[in-house]
Amino acid sequence: MSRFLVAATPAAGHVNPGLPIVRALTAAGHDVLVSTGPAFEAAVTAAGARFVPMPAGTWIDAAELDTLFPERARLTGARQFRFDLRTFFTAPAGAQAAHLLSLLPGFRPDAVVADTGFVGGGLVAEAAGVPFGVYGISVFPYASRDVAPFGSALPPRADLPGRVRNRVLGAALRRYVSGPSVAELNRQRTVVGLPPGRATVLDWNDRTGLYLQLSPPGFDYPRSDLPTVVHEIGMPEPPVPPGWTPPPWWRDLAGRRVVVVTQGTVATDPALLLRPALDGLAGLDVLVVALTGGADPASLGPLPPNARAAAYAPYGPLLRSAAMMVTNGGFGGVQLAVAAGLPLVVAGRTEDKAEVAARVAWSGVGLDLRTQRPTPGMLAAAARQVLASPVLARRSAELAARAPSADAPARAVALLEELARTGGPVHRSASPTPSRHRA
Structure with a gap:
């Protein structure tokens, strides 16, 4: 049996994709402690895991962003994206990491697992040296020489002109959009005693020993430089809530x-x-x-x-x-x-x-x-x-x-077990990036 500490941003699109994985881990006999918002306690315990609520200051309700920050409602495009990177994802990271670090001595996890948007998870991996896994609740957002930067919504290009485009756009995005979050991320790093760095939340974290991408091969863009710890396992189907009856x-x-x-x-x-x-x-x-x-x-x-x-x-x-x-x-x-x-x-x-x-x-x-x-x-x-x-x-x-949905939880369990057993990294054995379909 292994022990897994799972942390999820308290939003349905971040928590729910991870619950079938949590359920499969507990069914396989592992001890799982989940920390997320209090609204998800019943769903977590129904999956067989222990629950610890994330305290105030470690998260912001995504559904209330425009209410909490009226200025956001006036922003569009890159400006809104920049605001979200700093305010929703980066600013809570230090408090998130401090909370998880406080749980380590009592639980002693073999691995920490977090959703893509839970930035504090990466800080825990760096501060404590614990094996770290991620489950991807969006398209793969990190930079690539073959793909335009996240936020541009442009199709991939891996030829020479395309790679020049990707590099130029990536530099512009870093300067004007993700770059301003570096100072905020460094402030959060100091909360848990980490030195400042140059990374943004859109930079790949080398501490990641396993990345479970919840989409099938062929949905996301092909990348010749995709990290070898990324495994495209498909989206597990969420369970029907207890007590739900058809209308x-x-x-x-x-x-x-x-x-x-x-x-x-x-x-x-x-x-x-x-x-x-x-x-x-x-x-x-x-x-x-x-x-x-x-x-x-x-x-x-x-x-x-x-x-x-x-x-x-x-x-x-x-x-x-x-x-x-x-x-x-x-x-x-x-x-x-x-x-x-x-x-x-x-x-x-x-x-x-x-x-x-x-x-x-x-x-x-x-x-x-x-x-x-x-x-x-x-x-x-x-x-x-x-x-x-x-x-x-x-x-x-x-x-x-x-990547059948029904198989995703079992695939996740096998990969997470390897992460816990070896400490990672958990490399894939073959490339999961087939070329684009042509009808």
């Missing part, structure tokens, strides 16, 4: 072409996607299921006859009944749609969503509308195109077969 309209799914529309749990203004999708798809021979991410479905207004709405529905059983997904590009929902072999229509530009959308188009599993505010007509046209062609669904199924 009365669930029986309507049978025999219909179901289109799931979701904005995830962060960028949830229904005027951006849910309402335009309901209006645009009202004239199609489909059953639309709109998920509000926790908000009251009444906030959507009157529903067309071919629509149903819910604050929540478990993705696994819902997507197995669906024909396609319309989304603003939340990484977890996109990956679960791919795992179910569904084609996608994506319309989102905030947070990491432009990068996710770009990879949906590049990998051949869906359409990127390249907008934050699609019109009903745009969404209707895109849905018709997707539903009329089997190519996108076939490609999605191909990717799903490379």
Whole structure:
């Protein structure tokens, strides 16, 4: 038996992807201690793990960013990205690391595991020398000579002009976007006694002994310089919450072409996607299921006859009944749609969503509308195109077969066991970056 200390940023898109891995670790007999926000205590204990809440000052509620920081709402593009890197990811890192370090003497983990956005995890690995693993809850964000910098949403280019482009854009991003977070990260490093450095949160951390990328090979861009500890294992399906019962309209799914529309749990203004999708798809021979991410479905207004709405529905059983997904590009929902072999229509530009959308188009599993505010007509046209062609669904199924969702937890356990046993690094045996699909 090994002991794993798991830390997750208290947001659904960061915690939920890790819970099936936690459940599989505990089922395999390992001792797992999870620290995240108090709202997730029941889900963590249901996965069989022990729970320690993250104290105040170690996290910021992602859903409340614009409320807590009104100035953020006025920012767009690179300016908003720069703000988020400094405020949401970097500023809590010292307190995060100090909290985890306080848990080490009593728990004595064989490895610490954190989600991509939990910057304090890397500081713990450096300060305490403990084996460190990461599970990737977004597209792979780190620099590469073959890929334009994270935030540009440009397709990859590995030829000479492309690598020049990537280097120039990378330098510009470091100067104007990620670079200003270096001073903040160095302030956080001093909290746990680490010397200053030159790295940003978008620089690869050499202390990472294992990186579990929760997407299948072929979804993300190929990189000739991908670190050898990165393993693309696919997105594990989250468990159905205990006590959840299907709503009365669930029986309507049978025999219909179901289109799931979701904005995830962060960028949830229904005027951006849910309402335009309901209006645009009202004239199609489909059953639309709109998920509000926790908000009251009444906030959507009157529903067309071919629509149903819910604050929540478990993705696994819902997507197995669906024909396609319309989304603003939340990484977890996109990956679960791919795992179910569904084609996608994506319309989102905030947070990491432009990068996710770009990879949906590049990998051949869906359409990127390249907008934050699609019109009903745009969404209707895109849905018709997707539903009329089997190519996108076939490609999605191909990717799903490379890293089945059902196999992801067991693969994660095997790799984490090796990390705990050897101290890392845990290298992959073969390249997981096949060339781009060509329909």
